[in-house]
Amino acid sequence: MKVLVCVKQTFDTEAKIELKDGKIADAGINLIINPYDEVAVEGGIQLKEKKVVDEVVVLSAGSDKAMDAIRTALAMGADRGILLKQDTGADEYARAIALAAAIKDENPDIILAGHVAADDGSSQVPTRIAEILGLPHINVITNVEVADGKATCTCEADGGTLVAEITLPAVISSQVSWNEPRYPSMKGIMQAKKKPVATVDAVAADNKVTIVEYGMPPAKQAGVKIEDEPDVCAAKLADWMLNTVKIEVK
Amino acid sequence: MIFGFHPIEGGYDVPMRMVGANIPYEWLIYIFMFIPIGFLLYGFYKRFQVWTLAKGELHRNDRVGERIVSLLKYSFAQAKVIKKPLAGWMHFLLFWGFLVLALAAGVDASHYWLGFPHIEGNSYIYFSAVVDVLGFLALVGVLVLTVVRYVQKPDRLNDSKTSDGWILVLIITILFTGYIIEGLRIAAQIIQSTTLAQIAYEQQASPIGWIVAQWFVDTQSFVNGQLGSILMWHRFLWWFHMAIAFLFIALIPFTKLWHIVASMLNYTFRDLEPSACRMVENIEEAESFGVENIEEFGWKDLLDLDACIRCGRCQENCPAYNTGKHLNPKITLIQHMKEHLDAKAPYLIAAKADHHDEAEMVAMTAEAEEAVNPMEQSLLYDVVTSEVIWDCTNCRACMEHCPMFIEHIPKIVDMRRNLVMWQGDMPGEAQAAFTNMERNYNPWGVGWAGRAEWLNERGVRDLVNLLPEDGKEFEYLLYAGCAVSFDDRYKRVGEALVRLLNEAGISFGYLGTEEFCCGDSARRLGNEYLYQTLVQQNLESFNNYGVKKIIVVCPHGYNALKNEYPQMGGKYEVYHYTEFLAKLIAEGKLKPGSLGAKITYHDSCFLGRHNDVYDEPRKVMAAAGLNLVEIEKSRNFGFCCGAGGGRMWLEEDAVEGYKRINDTRTDQLLEPAPEMIVTNCPFCLTMISDGVKASEAEEQTKVFDLAEVIWQSLKK
Numbered sequence: 021m022k023v024l025v026c027v028k029q030t031f032d033t034e035a036k037i038e039l040k041d042g043k044i045a046d047a048g049i050n051l052i053i054n055p056y057d058e059v060a061v062e063g064g065i066q067l068k069e070k071k072v073v074d075e076v077v078v079l080s081a082g083s084d085k086a087m088d089a090i091r092t093a094l095a096m097g098a099d100r101g102i103l104l105k106q107d108t109g110a111d112e113y114a115r116a117i118a119l120a121a122a123i124k125d126e127n128p129d130i131i132l133a134g135h136v137a138a139d140d141g142s143s144q145v146p147t148r149i150a151e152i153l154g155l156p157h158i159n160v161i162t163n164v165e166v167a168d169g170k171a172t173c174t175c176e177a178d179g180g181t182l183v184a185e186i187t188l189p190a191v192i193s194s195q196v197s198w199n200e201p202r203y204p205s206m207k208g209i210m211q212a213k214k215k216p217v218a219t220v221d222a223v224a225a226d227n228k229v230t231i232v233e234y235g236m237p238p239a240k241q242a243g244v245k246i247e248d249e250p251d252v253c254a255a256k257l258a259d260w261m262l263n264t265v266k267i268e269v270k
Numbered sequence: 271m272i273f274g275f276h277p278i279e280g281g282y283d284v285p286m287r288m289v290g291a292n293i294p295y296e297w298l299i300y301i302f303m304f305i306p307i308g309f310l311l312y313g314f315y316k317r318f319q320v321w322t323l324a325k326g327e328l329h330r331n332d333r334v335g336e337r338i339v340s341l342l343k344y345s346f347a348q349a350k351v352i353k354k355p356l357a358g359w360m361h362f363l364l365f366w367g368f369l370v371l372a373l374a375a376g377v378d379a380s381h382y383w384l385g386f387p388h389i390e391g392n393s394y395i396y397f398s399a400v401v402d403v404l405g406f407l408a409l410v411g412v413l414v415l416t417v418v419r420y421v422q423k424p425d426r427l428n429d430s431k432t433s434d435g436w437i438l439v440l441i442i443t444i445l446f447t448g449y450i451i452e453g454l455r456i457a458a459q460i461i462q463s464t465t466l467a468q469i470a471y472e473q474q475a476s477p478i479g480w481i482v483a484q485w486f487v488d489t490q491s492f493v494n495g496q497l498g499s500i501l502m503w504h505r506f507l508w509w510f511h512m513a514i515a516f517l518f519i520a521l522i523p524f525t526k527l528w529h530i531v532a533s534m535l536n537y538t539f540r541d542l543e544p545s546a547c548r549m550v551e552n553i554e555e556a557e558s559f560g561v562e563n564i565e566e567f568g569w570k571d572l573l574d575l576d577a578c579i580r581c582g583r584c585q586e587n588c589p590a591y592n593t594g595k596h597l598n599p600k601i602t603l604i605q606h607m608k609e610h611l612d613a614k615a616p617y618l619i620a621a622k623a624d625h626h627d628e629a630e631m632v633a634m635t636a637e638a639e640e641a642v643n644p645m646e647q648s649l650l651y652d653v654v655t656s657e658v659i660w661d662c663t664n665c666r667a668c669m670e671h672c673p674m675f676i677e678h679i680p681k682i683v684d685m686r687r688n689l690v691m692w693q694g695d696m697p698g699e700a701q702a703a704f705t706n707m708e709r710n711y712n713p714w715g716v717g718w719a720g721r722a723e724w725l726n727e728r729g730v731r732d733l734v735n736l737l738p739e740d741g742k743e744f745e746y747l748l749y750a751g752c753a754v755s756f757d758d759r760y761k762r763v764g765e766a767l768v769r770l771l772n773e774a775g776i777s778f779g780y781l782g783t784e785e786f787c788c789g790d791s792a793r794r795l796g797n798e799y800l801y802q803t804l805v806q807q808n809l810e811s812f813n814n815y816g817v818k819k820i821i822v823v824c825p826h827g828y829n830a831l832k833n834e835y836p837q838m839g840g841k842y843e844v845y846h847y848t849e850f851l852a853k854l855i856a857e858g859k860l861k862p863g864s865l866g867a868k869i870t871y872h873d874s875c876f877l878g879r880h881n882d883v884y885d886e887p888r889k890v891m892a893a894a895g896l897n898l899v900e901i902e903k904s905r906n907f908g909f910c911c912g913a914g915g916g917r918m919w920l921e922e923d924a925v926e927g928y929k930r931i932n933d934t935r936t937d938q939l940l941e942p943a944p945e946m947i948v949t950n951c952p953f954c955l956t957m958i959s960d961g962v963k964a965s966e967a968e969e970q971t972k973v974f975d976l977a978e979v980i981w982q983s984l985k986k
Contacts, residue, residue: 036720050709050710202701203705204694205692207692
C-alpha cells in the first residue's frame with residue numbers, strides 16, 4: 021500500500037510579513053513545511069511504522085526552494101519525493117490540477133494533505149484533488165486507522181467528533197491535533213540526501229483567480245484605560261461607549 | 271642467630287630497628303612479595319585493556335606541567351578530598367599514615383635488596399616516631415570512617431556493599447596487627463635487654479608500640495617465662511601481617527582499592543579546560559553522533575568509571591536526586607555504566623583480539639545466556655535510561671564536588687547527542703525548542719524580526735547604538751540574548767542594564783536582528799548541529815562589526831561565548847554583566863545608591879560553578895548597601911533552579927513526596943524571610959519567581975535581577 025502526502029512550502033508562522041512594491045516581501049523569511057501538511061507527513065510515516073503501508077511519497081508543487089520542504093519530509097522518514105515545478109503564483113485551481121495529474125501517475129492508495137495552508141488559508145486544494153480524481157474525501161481528521169481497504173477516520177465536528185469509514189483510495193486531509201510531527205535526526209537528514217526526488221514540470225493550467233491587491237491589517241489601536249472607583253468607572257465606560265464609540269442602543 | 275632480639279651489630283648502644291630479627295626465613299618475604307606485585311600488574315593490565323576499548327577521541331596529553339601539579343596537589347595534598355571536612359580529613363590521615371608505613375616498609379626492603387644502610391641513632395628515633403604516630407592516626411582515620419559508614423550512615427553512602435565492610439576490616443586488621451607486632455617486639459626487647467635504659471629509646475621511637483608493649487610485659491618484673499610466647503606470637507603475627515598486607519596489594523585492581531591508582535590517573539588526566547561541552551569537529555562529515563555504546567566514549571570517560579569510589583558527594587548535591595528524579599549521578603549514571611562496562615568488556619576484548627577467538631566468544635555468550643547479554647543491552651535505554659539522561663540540569667554540582675574530577679556532564683551530553691541527532695528520540699518540548707531556535711533563533715519561537723523591539727517597548731532605543739541601523743563606533747558589544755529580547759519580564763532587566771551602561775558612560779553597540787541565540791540550550795540538550803549553526807551565525811555578525819569585547823546578560827550565553835565559542839575560533843574578551851558592573855563600581859564610574867534591604871542571593875550555576883564568579887555580584891550588592899543573608903546552599907554549594915542544561919524548555923513533574931527543583935530552591939531562598947531574592951540569570955529569575963508564586967510569598971518577597979536592583983538604587 022502506498023501513501024502520498026501533498027506538502028506546501030509556506031512562510032514560517034512567526035515571520036514578519038511586509039509588503040514591498042505591493043507584493044509580500046520574502047527576503048529573510050524562513051520557509052517551512054505548512055504545519056498542517058507536516059502533520060500529514062508524520063501521519064503517513066506512522067502508518068508505515070505500523071506496517072500498514074509500504075511506501076510514503078512526498079509531493080510538492082512550487083519553485084526549486086520547495087526542494088527543502090521535500091528534503092525535510094524525507095529526513096522525517098518519507099521514502100521518496102516528487103517536486104512539481106510550478107509558478108508560486110498558481111491559484112488553487114491550477115495547483116490542484118497539477119497535483120492531481122501527478123497523483124494519478126503515482127496511483128497511491130491514500131492521499132494525505134493538511135486541510136489548510138498556513139499562508140493563504142484557502143482550504144481548497146485537497147478537496148479539489150478529490151474532485152478531479154473522483155475519489156472519496158474526508159476532511160479535518162484527527163486520527164486514521166487503516167484496515168481491509170478502508171480507512172476509519174476520526175474527524176473534528178462542531179462541538180465533538182465523528183468517526184467515519186472511507187473506502188480507499190481516498191483523499192484524507194488532516195487537522196494539526198492528529199499528531200506531533202517528529203524532529204528530523206541527523207541520521208534522517210543524512211539518509212534523506214540519498215533518497216530519490218524526481219523533478220517534473222507541472223501540467224499547465226491558467227489561474228482562475230487573480231489577486232488584485234495585498235494589504236496589511238490595520239495597526240492595532242492602543243486601548244483605553246479607565247482607572248477610578250468601580251461606580252465611577254462604570255459611568256465613564258458607559259459614557260465612552262455612547263459618545264466616543266457611538267454604540268447604537270436599541 | 272636470628273631468634274629473639276639479642277643485640278646484634280653493635281647491640282643496644284646504637285638505637286636502631288633490627289629487621290628480620292626473630293623471623294626465621296625472613297628472606298622468603300622478598301620472594302613472596304612478587305606474588306601480590308604480579309597480581310597488581312596483571313590487574314593493571316586488565317584495566318588498561320578495558321580503557322583502551324574506548325573509541326572516542328580525547329586528548330589529554332597537553333600541559334604536562336599542570337598535570338603533574340594536579341597529580342601532586344590532589345593525590346598527596348588530598349586537596350579535593352578534604353573539602354568534606356570530617357570524612358575528608360580522616361581519609362587524609364588514612365592516606366598519609368598508610369603511605370608512610372608502606373614507605374617505611376620499603377626502607378626495610380631496600381636494606382635487604384640494595385644494601386641501603388640501616389637508619390641508626392637519632393635519625394632512627396625521629397624517623398620511627400613519625401611513622402609510628404602517622405600510622406596510628408591512619409588507624410584513627412579508618413575507625414572514624416567506619417563509624418561514618420555504619421553508625422552515622424549519611425544518605426550519600428546509601429549503597430554500602432559487603433565488600434566495603436571487608437575492605438575496612440582488612441585495613442583495620444593490617445594497621446592493628448602492625449602495632450601488636452611492634453608491641454610484642456618491644457616487649458621482647460625489654461625482656462631481653464639487661465637494663466631498661468638500654469631500650470628506653472623505643473619510648474620515643476615507637477611511642478604507640480611502647481604503650482602496646484606494656485600489655486605484654488610487666489616492665490618491673492622481667493618475667494622470663496613470658497618471653498617464649500611473646501616471641502612465638504610475634505613470629506606468627508608477623509607472617510599474618512605480611513600475608514594480609516600482600517592480600518591488600520593483590521586486591522587493589524579487583525576491588526574498590528583500585529581508586530588508589532585510578533584517582534592518580536584521573537588527577538593527571540583531568541579536564542583542564544574551562545567548563546565547556548566537548549567539541550564535535552567536522553560535524554558536517556560526521557557519520558555518527560554522540561555515544562550510543564559505552565565503548566564509544568573517550569578513554570578518560572572509562573577511566574572515570576574506575577575512579578568512582580561511591581563517596582556520594584555528587585548525589586548529595588544533585589538537584590535531580592534531591593527532588594526524587596531518576597538521575598543519581600553516583601548510582602544511576604556512573605555505577606550503572608561501570609557495571610555495564612565490566613560486563614561488556616570481556617566480549618569486546620575477545621572480539622578485538624582476533625578472529626581465532628570467535629569460538630571463545632560463542633562459548634562466553636552461551637555461558638552468559640542465563641543472564642542479560644551485555645552486548646545486547648542498550649546503554650541509552652537499558653543501562654542509563656533516557657529518563658536519567660534528560661533529568662540532568664547540567665548544574666555541575668556533581669563535577670564540582672567529585673573528589674575524583676569525574677566528568678559527568680560531558681557523558682550526559684554525549685548520550686543526549688545520540689538520542690537527539692541519531693535516534694531522533696527527545697521530549698516533545700525539546701523538539702519545539704529546537705524548531706524555534708532553528709527558525710527564529712530563539713527558544714521562545716517569537717519572530718526573529720522583532721528581536722530589537724524591546725528597545726522601543728522599554729523606551730531605551732535612543733540610549734542604544736543599534737549597529738545594523740546606527741552603525742556607530744563602539745568599544746563593547748552588548749550581547750543581550752534571547753531572554754532580554756523576547757521574555758517580557760526580562761526585557762526590564764535589559765532596560766536596567768542599558769541605563770546603567772549609559773550612566774557609566776560606556777560605549778557599547780547592540781546587534782539587534784543580527785544577534786542570534788547563543789545556542790547553549792541546543793548544545794546541552796544534545797543538538798550540537800543546531801548549536802554550531804547558531805554559533806557560526808553569531809561569529810559572522812561579531813566579525814562583521816569587528817567585535818572585540820562582549821558584555822553578556824545571560825550566564826548561559828556568557829558561558830557559551832566565553833568558554834565554548836573559542837572552540838569554533840571565536841575568541842573575545844567576555845564579561846558577564848555582574849563582573850562588568852563590579853568593574854565599573856571599582857573604577858568609580860558607577861556609584862549605586864544605598865538600598866539597605868534584606869536579601870538572599872541565588873548563585874546561578876553557569877555564573878557560579880561553571881565560571882567561579884561568586885565575588886563580583888556580591889561586591890555589587892554590597893556597594894548598593896544590600897543586606898545579604900548568605901543561605902546554607904550558596905556559592906559552589908548553590909542549588910540549581912532547575913532550568914540549566916536546556917531543562918528550561920522541558921516540563922518537570924514533581925515526584926511524589928518531593929517538590930519540584932525550583933520550589934525546593936525557592937524554599938531555601940525564602941528561609942531567612944528576605945525582602946528580595948536577587949538572581950543574575952533569566953532562567954533562574956523565571957524559575958524562582960514561579961517558586962515564590964507557588965509559595966504565595968509574593969507579597970513579602972520580590973524577585974529581581976541584580977541589574978534591576980542596581981538601577982533601582984541609582985534612581986532612588
